[in-house]
Amino acid sequence: MKFNVSSKDLNDGLSAVIGAVPSKATLPILETILFESEDGKLKLTATDLEISIIEYIEADIEEEGSIAIPARRLLETLRQLPNIPVFFEVDENHNVEFKTDKGKYKLVGEEADEFPEIPDMDGGITLSTDTGLIQNAIDRTMFAVSTDDLRPAMMGVFFDIGTTESKFVATDGHRLVKYVNQDFKSEKPLSFIVPDKALHLVSKSLDSDDCELTVSDDHAQFSSGNTIVITRLINEQYPNYDSVIPRDNDKILLVDKAQMLSTVRRVSVFSSSTTRQIRLHLQKDKLTIRAEDLDMSSEAKETISCDYAADEMEIGFNAKYLADVLNNVDGDEAKFEFSTPNRAGIVKPAEESDEEQMLMLVMPVMLNSYGS
Secondary structure, three states: OOEEHHHHHHHHHHHHHHOOOOOOOOOOOHHEEEEEEOOOOOOOOOOOEEEEEEEEEOOOOEEOOEEEEEEHHHHHHHHOOOOOOOEEEEEEOOOEEEOOOOOOEEOEEOOHHHOOOOOOOOOEEEEEEEEEHHHHHHHHHHOOOOOOOOOOHOEEEEEEEEEOEEEEEEEOEEEEEEEEEOOOOOOOEEEEEEHHHHHHHHHHHHHOOOOEEEEEEEEEEEEEOOOOEEEEEOOOOOHHHHHHHOOOOOOOEEEEHHHHHHHHHHHHHOOOOOOOOEEHHHHEEEHHHHHHEHHHHHEEEEEEEEEEOOOEHHHHHHHHHHHHHHHHOOOOOEEEEEOOOOOOOOEOOOOOOOOOOEEEEEEEEEOOOOOO
C-alpha cells in the first residue's frame, strides 16, 4: 500500500475517529486504526467493539491496500507536524514507513484481516434529517442520562420516533428531560436507546448539514459528510417515563432564569455537602431560596421576585439537579409547575415554538424542619 496525504487532512481524520479507540484495550488490535483505500480515498476506521467511527479523507493512492496502524503514536506524531505532504509505504511484513521533508518514521502495523468486523447496516431503516436537529436533541438531553450500571436502560437517550413527531428522553431517576421535535418523523414508528458515549461522539464528529440515521435491531448508524458513527444499542426496556410526570399542576411559577440560577448556585454553597439540599419557599410574587449545613453551622437565604399567585408552598430540591435543569431552559424566563411538595416539579421555557417543546422534571427531596 502506498499513498500521499496532507498531514492536516490525516490529522483531522485521525482526530475524528480516535474517540472510538479504547484507552485500555483488551485486544491489541483495538489500539490501531484501520487504513484502507476505497474509491480513490483513504478510509480510516476505529472501533472499541461497541462504537465504530469511519472517516473518509482525500489522498493520492499510488498502490491500493489496507493496514492497521497503532493509533496514538501516529496521531501524536502528526499533531507536531506543520501542514505538509506525508508519503506512506507499507511492505508485505506490515512495516509502515512514512516520510516528510522533515524526516522519516517507522511503525509496525498489523494485518487488516485481524481488525474487527464493522456491523453491516444494509438491512436497517434509514431516515434523512439534518445534523443540527440531531445535535440539538443530544445537547438537550445528555445532562440527565444515568451513570448507574444497575439501570442500563437509563444509561442512554431514548429515541421515540413517531409518524407525527419524535421524542428524545433521558432520566437518571432524579431528573428527567423530554424534548419533542415535530420536524423529525418516520413513516414507521421506531424506538431505541443510544448509549451516552456514542452520542457524545456523534455530536462532536458529524461534519455536514445533512445526516442519515440508519437503525437495525442491534445498532444505529449516524452518517454525515465524510463521517459515519455506528453504535450498539442498549437492548433494554426503557422506563415508562410518562407515568412519573404529574398532570394536575395548579401552582405556576414564572421566574427570571438567570437570576434564579445564580441564586441557587450561591445559596447551595451553604448547603450540606452530603445532601446538597435547598428549599424553595413560594409566596405571592416572591421566591425565597434557603440552605443550611448544620454540621458547619452555616446557612444562606435569598429572596427574588417572581410571578406566582397560588397558595404558599415550600419544596426541597437537590441544588445540583435544580441548577442543571435551569441551565437547560431556553429563553430568559423559566416556568415551573408544582402540585404538592412531595411530587416532582416540572420546568419548561416560558415561551416555546410550535415545532419543538421541552419538558424537564426534577424530583423533590424530603425537607428537614428547621427554624426560620
